[in-house]
Amino acid sequence: MKKANYPALMMAMALSLTAASQALARDEIRVVGSSTVYPFSTVVAERFGRSTAFKTPVVESTGTGGGFKLFCSGVGEGTPDVSNASREIKSSEIEDCQENGVQDIVEVKIGYDGIVLANAAGLSQYSLTTKDIFLALAKDVPDGNGGLKPNDAKTWKDVNPALPDAKIEVLGPPPTSGTRDAFAELAMESGCKAFDWIKETKASDKKRYQAICHSVREDGAYIEAGENDNLIVQKLDANKNALGIFGFSFLDQNMDKVQASLINGTDATFENISDGSYAIARPLYFYVKKAHLDAIPGLREFVVEFVSEDASGEEGYLEERGLIPMSGAEREEWLNNVLNFNSLS
Amino acid sequence: MPGVVERHRGEERFRRFGLAAIAVSMSFLAFFLISIIGTGYGAFIQTAIKIDVDLTLLEIGLEEGFATEDLAKVRYRSVVRAGMRALIPEDLGRRESRALYRLIGAGAEFELRDKVLAQPDLVGSVVSFWLTSSDDVDLYNKAGSTEAAEQQTRLTAKQIEWYSELKSNDRIKTRFNWIFLTGSDSRDPEVAGVWGATVGSFFALGVCLLLSCFVGVLAAIYLEEFAARNRWTQFLEVNINNLAAVPSITFGLLGLAIFLGFFGLPRSASLVGGMVLALMTLPTVIISSRVALQAVAPSIREAAFGIGASRVQTVFHHVVPLAMPGILTGTIIGMARALGETAPLLMIGMVAFIADAPTSLTQPASALPVQVYLWADSPERAFAEKTAGAILVLLVFLLLMNLMAVILRRKFEK
Numbered sequence: 001m002k003k004a005n006y007p008a009l010m011m012a013m014a015l016s017l018t019a020a021s022q023a024l025a026r027d028e029i030r031v032v033g034s035s036t037v038y039p040f041s042t043v044v045a046e047r048f049g050r051s052t053a054f055k056t057p058v059v060e061s062t063g064t065g066g067g068f069k070l071f072c073s074g075v076g077e078g079t080p081d082v083s084n085a086s087r088e089i090k091s092s093e094i095e096d097c098q099e100n101g102v103q104d105i106v107e108v109k110i111g112y113d114g115i116v117l118a119n120a121a122g123l124s125q126y127s128l129t130t131k132d133i134f135l136a137l138a139k140d141v142p143d144g145n146g147g148l149k150p151n152d153a154k155t156w157k158d159v160n161p162a163l164p165d166a167k168i169e170v171l172g173p174p175p176t177s178g179t180r181d182a183f184a185e186l187a188m189e190s191g192c193k194a195f196d197w198i199k200e201t202k203a204s205d206k207k208r209y210q211a212i213c214h215s216v217r218e219d220g221a222y223i224e225a226g227e228n229d230n231l232i233v234q235k236l237d238a239n240k241n242a243l244g245i246f247g248f249s250f251l252d253q254n255m256d257k258v259q260a261s262l263i264n265g266t267d268a269t270f271e272n273i274s275d276g277s278y279a280i281a282r283p284l285y286f287y288v289k290k291a292h293l294d295a296i297p298g299l300r301e302f303v304v305e306f307v308s309e310d311a312s313g314e315e316g317y318l319e320e321r322g323l324i325p326m327s328g329a330e331r332e333e334w335l336n337n338v339l340n341f342n343s344l345s
Numbered sequence: 346m347p348g349v350v351e352r353h354r355g356e357e358r359f360r361r362f363g364l365a366a367i368a369v370s371m372s373f374l375a376f377f378l379i380s381i382i383g384t385g386y387g388a389f390i391q392t393a394i395k396i397d398v399d400l401t402l403l404e405i406g407l408e409e410g411f412a413t414e415d416l417a418k419v420r421y422r423s424v425v426r427a428g429m430r431a432l433i434p435e436d437l438g439r440r441e442s443r444a445l446y447r448l449i450g451a452g453a454e455f456e457l458r459d460k461v462l463a464q465p466d467l468v469g470s471v472v473s474f475w476l477t478s479s480d481d482v483d484l485y486n487k488a489g490s491t492e493a494a495e496q497q498t499r500l501t502a503k504q505i506e507w508y509s510e511l512k513s514n515d516r517i518k519t520r521f522n523w524i525f526l527t528g529s530d531s532r533d534p535e536v537a538g539v540w541g542a543t544v545g546s547f548f549a550l551g552v553c554l555l556l557s558c559f560v561g562v563l564a565a566i567y568l569e570e571f572a573a574r575n576r577w578t579q580f581l582e583v584n585i586n587n588l589a590a591v592p593s594i595t596f597g598l599l600g601l602a603i604f605l606g607f608f609g610l611p612r613s614a615s616l617v618g619g620m621v622l623a624l625m626t627l628p629t630v631i632i633s634s635r636v637a638l639q640a641v642a643p644s645i646r647e648a649a650f651g652i653g654a655s656r657v658q659t660v661f662h663h664v665v666p667l668a669m670p671g672i673l674t675g676t677i678i679g680m681a682r683a684l685g686e687t688a689p690l691l692m693i694g695m696v697a698f699i700a701d702a703p704t705s706l707t708q709p710a711s712a713l714p715v716q717v718y719l720w721a722d723s724p725e726r727a728f729a730e731k732t733a734g735a736i737l738v739l740l741v742f743l744l745l746m747n748l749m750a751v752i753l754r755r756k757f758e759k
């Protein structure tokens with residue numbers, strides 16, 4: 001009988017493992033981070049891979065926070081080169097980076113993304129103020145005597161008599177999402193600040209201020225619909241009462257199915273987000289490890305491609321995907337900074 | 346004791362319930378298949394536009410006696426665009442031209458390049474090529490350009506007008522979408538394909554099969570045939586049964602900590618994916634192999650011992666061959682489960698945009714279910730049918746694996 005030589009097989013497996021870990025010399029760029037920047041980052045990566053001799057960068061969508069965690073875990077081939085973010089890097093994250101030896105980071109702003117509140121197309125369009133949004137979705141709302149009461153608004157009419165008598169039902173992303181953070185910060189907080197006494201607590205008790213302004217009600221009016229924005233669009237189509245919260249690029253692709261509400265009287269259009277008049281818009285960034293610029297082939301060129309007029313400029317190919325480019329002057333300023341690879345101070 | 350009539354009625358009732366249960370599960374399956382095939386078949390056909398491309402030397406910027414390498418450097422993007430403009434007789438402004446170019450797919454320039462490189466003697470004349478259309482044109486064309494399609498489409502009125510003109514000139518056709526089978530992930534739906542993900546899945550499954558089959562079957566044989574029955578082996582048994590029920594993401598976390606963190610293996614590699622999947626399938630393989638070994642009649646073992654065979658001889662000459670059908674079925678079912686898993690791959694970075702198909706085990710790779718997950722999350726409308734198409738491909742693979750299990754079992758049972 002043939003005897004299989006098991007110990008030798010095991011040895012071979014162990015050997016091939018060590019060989020694999022030594023053959024680490026990485027020749028592709030690794031990008032991690034925000035799921036909002038992911039659709040843009042991947043388009044640039046694909047074009048970059050096709051039009052240059054470098055390999056196509058590998059892009060992972062880990063969320064902004066998760067991205068920085070990986071990014072700041074150290075310098076070397078086992079760590080990512082670029083981290084996408086749908087907000088600015090926090091000082092705590094910079095500290096974390098520095099503790100792990102990631103000293104120089106280049107910050108690159110690529111443009112803006114708008115967050116829209118939309119309902120199914122063909123129905124009457126909502127016109128909301130950020131104050132309405134806060135009063136409709138916050139966990140606790142002012143009771144009119146300088147205190148707070150649990151939010152008991154059932155219909156939009158309860159919030160603002162000018163709004164329709166329709167049940168408040170909002171489909172939105174879960175707390176792990178960057179979109180949710182931005183929504184809380186940009187929409188809820190700005191509505192919250194409209195109450196003077198809450199605004200004053202910001203100086204005295206910042207924790208309490210954040211708790212008031214950022215807490216979303218949990219009694220079923222706000223429905224967590226998962227990270228998949230496509231799903232929210234589909235659900236809006238089926239549920240005529242509901243409003244959905246998602247990114248502008250999904251609105252752009254589904255104009256026939258959903259319509260965005262006016263926010264503070266401004267329509268969620270390309271132009272309004274770009275010039276800053278639309279209230280719920282946020283900047284998008286990516287961060288590059290300076291130490292990797294010379295070690296990873298093509299990293300420098302990838303950054304240059306990302307900020308090129310062809311990609312993130314007005315009329316660039318990212319605009320077709322729903323990115324809202326920076327205006328001319330702001331772009332110039334950033335370009336200067338980025339092309340010299342000035343690190344974050 | 347009920348009478349005969351009552352007992353017969355009871356049996357009749359039970360049969361009806363059984364049939365109803367089957368009917369319900371069949372209708373779920375039918376509903377699933379119909380909806381997937383209904384959306385997914387569109388992924389396998391694509392719309393192409395016939396363009397007359399001017400490949401004269403002056404037009405493509407080459408001189409007489411050019412080298413073949415120069416042919417790859419031609420700016421095919423502008424060549425395609427010139428061809429598009431020639432289709433529409435009217436004078437177009439900058440914005441309108443851009444709208445016109447959007448009718449043609451993002452991969453058209455590369456398609457043209459490959460065609461010209463394959464037949465360099467085409468250079469010097471005007472040649473007609475069928476090039477892939479953009480995803481919006483594709484969806485509109487496949488929807489049959491009806492009123493309903495007009496409301497759904499992202500094409501502008503002007504683009505629809507151009508489309509109709511091309512259609513009436515027989516410059517639009519649908520053809521089988523080879524790109525979907527041979528291409529890799531892309532952010533442009535018209536050039537996206539499942540090849541890269543299939544190779545990644547294949548690599549990972551290969552590693553998984555090697556590891557879990559050897560380790561799993563050996564562990565099962567040892568535990569069942571050699572190990573003494575004591576507290577220690579009972580403890581092991583309970584643990585293995587427990588592991589089989591652990592949520593798969595846990596194995597991903599384990600892989601992240603051990604294979605990436607401790608051994609320093611590369612992130613997103615199919616090697617690591619296969620190892621993590623092997624961890625996940627090991628308990629299943631061990632349990633089903635042990636059941637198969639237990640099912641071998643004790644008389645076989647006793648007969649072998651009776652004629653003087655040693656324990657190893659008994660096990661490998663008589664018991665294992667008889668248990669083989671069961672062991673194989675268990676292994677293949679474990680593999681089929683591994684093929685459909687995304688959660689453990691998430692933690693080790695295989696859920697990523699990876700546009701190049703992997704050529705070795707250490708290169709970044711994705712997997713078929715990962716591709717389904719990523720496409721389902723893409724904003725572009727045309728990815729809906731690609732998602733369903735990828736699910737169909739995954740189903741075909743699962744079907745083939747289960748078929749293989751049946752065939753192998755038949756073969757070994759003889």
